[in-house]
Amino acid sequence: MKKNITMVNVSDKPITQRRAVAMAEVSMRPETLRIIMQGKVKKGDVLAVSTLAGILAAKKTKDLICLCHPIDFSHIDISFSFKKNLLLIRAEVSGAQRTGFEMEALTAASVAALNVYDMCKYLDKSMSIEVKLLEKEGGKSGKFKRK
Amino acid sequence: MKKNITMVNVSDKPITQRRAVAMAEVSMRPETLRIIMQGKVKKGDVLAVSTLAGILAAKKTKDLICLCHPIDFSHIDISFSFKKNLLLIRAEVSGAQRTGFEMEALTAASVAALNVYDMCKYLDKSMSIEVKLLEKEGGKSGKFKRK
Amino acid sequence: MKKNITMVNVSDKPITQRRAVAMAEVSMRPETLRIIMQGKVKKGDVLAVSTLAGILAAKKTKDLICLCHPIDFSHIDISFSFKKNLLLIRAEVSGAQRTGFEMEALTAASVAALNVYDMCKYLDKSMSIEVKLLEKEGGKSGKFKRK
Amino acid sequence: MKKNITMVNVSDKPITQRRAVAMAEVSMRPETLRIIMQGKVKKGDVLAVSTLAGILAAKKTKDLICLCHPIDFSHIDISFSFKKNLLLIRAEVSGAQRTGFEMEALTAASVAALNVYDMCKYLDKSMSIEVKLLEKEGGKSGKFKRK
Amino acid sequence: MKKNITMVNVSDKPITQRRAVAMAEVSMRPETLRIIMQGKVKKGDVLAVSTLAGILAAKKTKDLICLCHPIDFSHIDISFSFKKNLLLIRAEVSGAQRTGFEMEALTAASVAALNVYDMCKYLDKSMSIEVKLLEKEGGKSGKFKRK
Amino acid sequence: MKKNITMVNVSDKPITQRRAVAMAEVSMRPETLRIIMQGKVKKGDVLAVSTLAGILAAKKTKDLICLCHPIDFSHIDISFSFKKNLLLIRAEVSGAQRTGFEMEALTAASVAALNVYDMCKYLDKSMSIEVKLLEKEGGKSGKFKRK
Numbered sequence: 001m002k003k004n005i006t007m008v009n010v011s012d013k014p015i016t017q018r019r020a021v022a023m024a025e026v027s028m029r030p031e032t033l034r035i036i037m038q039g040k041v042k043k044g045d046v047l048a049v050s051t052l053a054g055i056l057a058a059k060k061t062k063d064l065i066c067l068c069h070p071i072d073f074s075h076i077d078i079s080f081s082f083k084k085n086l087l088l089i090r091a092e093v094s095g096a097q098r099t100g101f102e103m104e105a106l107t108a109a110s111v112a113a114l115n116v117y118d119m120c121k122y123l124d125k126s127m128s129i130e131v132k133l134l135e136k137e138g139g140k141s142g143k144f145k146r147k
Numbered sequence: 148m149k150k151n152i153t154m155v156n157v158s159d160k161p162i163t164q165r166r167a168v169a170m171a172e173v174s175m176r177p178e179t180l181r182i183i184m185q186g187k188v189k190k191g192d193v194l195a196v197s198t199l200a201g202i203l204a205a206k207k208t209k210d211l212i213c214l215c216h217p218i219d220f221s222h223i224d225i226s227f228s229f230k231k232n233l234l235l236i237r238a239e240v241s242g243a244q245r246t247g248f249e250m251e252a253l254t255a256a257s258v259a260a261l262n263v264y265d266m267c268k269y270l271d272k273s274m275s276i277e278v279k280l281l282e283k284e285g286g287k288s289g290k291f292k293r294k
Numbered sequence: 295m296k297k298n299i300t301m302v303n304v305s306d307k308p309i310t311q312r313r314a315v316a317m318a319e320v321s322m323r324p325e326t327l328r329i330i331m332q333g334k335v336k337k338g339d340v341l342a343v344s345t346l347a348g349i350l351a352a353k354k355t356k357d358l359i360c361l362c363h364p365i366d367f368s369h370i371d372i373s374f375s376f377k378k379n380l381l382l383i384r385a386e387v388s389g390a391q392r393t394g395f396e397m398e399a400l401t402a403a404s405v406a407a408l409n410v411y412d413m414c415k416y417l418d419k420s421m422s423i424e425v426k427l428l429e430k431e432g433g434k435s436g437k438f439k440r441k
Numbered sequence: 442m443k444k445n446i447t448m449v450n451v452s453d454k455p456i457t458q459r460r461a462v463a464m465a466e467v468s469m470r471p472e473t474l475r476i477i478m479q480g481k482v483k484k485g486d487v488l489a490v491s492t493l494a495g496i497l498a499a500k501k502t503k504d505l506i507c508l509c510h511p512i513d514f515s516h517i518d519i520s521f522s523f524k525k526n527l528l529l530i531r532a533e534v535s536g537a538q539r540t541g542f543e544m545e546a547l548t549a550a551s552v553a554a555l556n557v558y559d560m561c562k563y564l565d566k567s568m569s570i571e572v573k574l575l576e577k578e579g580g581k582s583g584k585f586k587r588k
Numbered sequence: 589m590k591k592n593i594t595m596v597n598v599s600d601k602p603i604t605q606r607r608a609v610a611m612a613e614v615s616m617r618p619e620t621l622r623i624i625m626q627g628k629v630k631k632g633d634v635l636a637v638s639t640l641a642g643i644l645a646a647k648k649t650k651d652l653i654c655l656c657h658p659i660d661f662s663h664i665d666i667s668f669s670f671k672k673n674l675l676l677i678r679a680e681v682s683g684a685q686r687t688g689f690e691m692e693a694l695t696a697a698s699v700a701a702l703n704v705y706d707m708c709k710y711l712d713k714s715m716s717i718e719v720k721l722l723e724k725e726g727g728k729s730g731k732f733k734r735k
Numbered sequence: 736m737k738k739n740i741t742m743v744n745v746s747d748k749p750i751t752q753r754r755a756v757a758m759a760e761v762s763m764r765p766e767t768l769r770i771i772m773q774g775k776v777k778k779g780d781v782l783a784v785s786t787l788a789g790i791l792a793a794k795k796t797k798d799l800i801c802l803c804h805p806i807d808f809s810h811i812d813i814s815f816s817f818k819k820n821l822l823l824i825r826a827e828v829s830g831a832q833r834t835g836f837e838m839e840a841l842t843a844a845s846v847a848a849l850n851v852y853d854m855c856k857y858l859d860k861s862m863s864i865e866v867k868l869l870e871k872e873g874g875k876s877g878k879f880k881r882k
Binding site: 042 | 151152153154155186189190191192195196199200203204207210211212213214215249250253254257258260261262264265266268269272273274275276277278279280283288291293294
Binding site: 458497501513518 | 593594595596597598599650651654655657658659660686
């Protein structure tokens, strides 16, 4: 008898170069965004904390995503942009493995955004976070590019 | 000289009963939602995995949210509901501490949602996740209730 | 001077396909087994929790087994069977590495069983757990099969 | 809708002094036991490694036992005895908390035993481990003492 | 029989306010120090990374220091100063517990310094790190102040 | 816009055999050193605990050193020597990877030394720890040997 919960067997998959890009959009009041950009948030440098939190979270993906394989990546890059009331956090993860980095990129972007929330929640608790996969390449399922 | 990054000092805050509720909405095709509800997702029981991943993530909050205090909670509850093309994940965390559980609830909801994404990404990589705080009570800043 | 504690040097071992299977037997009252099978345990779905706990523990083996090498696996499978007053938990781990997965399989089975204990201890604290290696293949020491 | 997996709410339980004792019995060939006692195991000092692994595992209980509350203990003690072909590992955990230390003691004993297996598996892969709760006191459910 | 490794039993110690301060001195070429201060290190903002790494490490003390009790702190503060060829990292940890924060402060300072080394090792691998306790107060053993 | 914090991209680096050696020197009163060597430290066997703590810390390097790549090693060796008032801890890490093991060796040596401090701080809180890289080979930057 087997419980209906399974990790995919990737033993037969070849090791190929893979890459995934995720985006987290933190929606906030323009005033909050201004305080972040002016570096005046009380707990300190929001983008530095967010970047490091994202990088560290990517390295913990296998512990957070139950059915994820334990795999190591060769590179992660976190960058930011602003659009009206949005702080955009882009996380790109790449490396040569038997399975893709979608979850590493999404985890990095999500946790980077949660750290923004943590540092700014004294200003506004109604911020919200939206996370999605932007791109993915490498592996049998081929390319994905969000429209 | 001090780097502009600081953890709030909560030494003088009293220990009070606190509670926070967060929500993650996973937006997906109705077809994907149906496959989840029918229990036919290839990796298995999505809601069971999501629940446990959320509970475990809440216990790891201090490692994921850099400037969060290390605090233990007395209870966490994860529940689900469906609305058209949305799978709603509600995480409630409570306990008696010097500081609140907003980040525990948001982290639980986010990671619970990321596990849904992981299990269903073979069906649809364009799912997106939205996370927000619904309620918060206890502590000096008082009650918060999202409109 | 060297303290008498050493990790084996596996630098010269070739990377080969390896597999290990462990079993944990949770001995309990037939009544407890019946409550598990009827899905009526108060904390919830025992086999789902046990499965996930086993998978996650396997990924933490290097932190739990002090002299274990840090190695990643390609697959883990947890399954259950029942025999009189025994709940049997079988954990199989495989992948291509320089050293074997015996400890990953044994750790997965042990922790899967401990989670069964945790969920059912309100019914009966006198349950006991027996853990052993069933099979192992790949690597210089060759095949092992428990009689 | 709620998935059938829940952590018990201990908010209303009083903080009381609690204690739990677990035992792991590693069954092995007398020859293997002799090599351990003579300190001639290749990887080194088995009892030192086993002790530390048990202590460290107890501190990780909340990450390994999914529905366990995050609680800190005031003391842990690991000790050993020998009986024919058995190496007995006793783990005792105590502290003042809202919930008991059964899982901390069982986790410590199990992981301590798994480290013995790891260090001696080159001598004999057919060793087996049996784990059980010996005693438990403090808390509403009262005393438990294994017969 | 007991292995000669023990965690101190702190059950009977009262919960009191405690504080510990540690210092790490990273010795480096004046040229390296200048590159750090000008913010021109290739991997980025050294002091931001060092600060966060120190804070996160303090929260992991119980996993790194084998015989340390699992305790939570209320505050940690990392600050920097420069003296000729030295980058000085000061870590202060405080809270109300049954045992002191010496190891939390020393761990924070050490890991903060190791992150400086990691980011600057492309400039100079001969940097060295010296770590010591500066102050400690609270608890039965009383005040300690380094001369 | 990118925050000035980056992980080096090692995708194009070849996998080569690498090795790093670090040293931690714990400076203490000769009396403290004598108590360690006589095995009379209250918490127990200092060198056993220090060895294991160093090995386990090396396996956690990626979580402690923010911008470190997640890489696995094939071997780690911790050894000790004494010189007047110094306890010397040597950590050597090796394996085949795209990037070097300097940080694994330095982290192992640092944490091994912190555990010595923890066990002996009841004798003397004024001990200090000095950590440095001794050797490094493999990889593009070539050999490093400390003078």
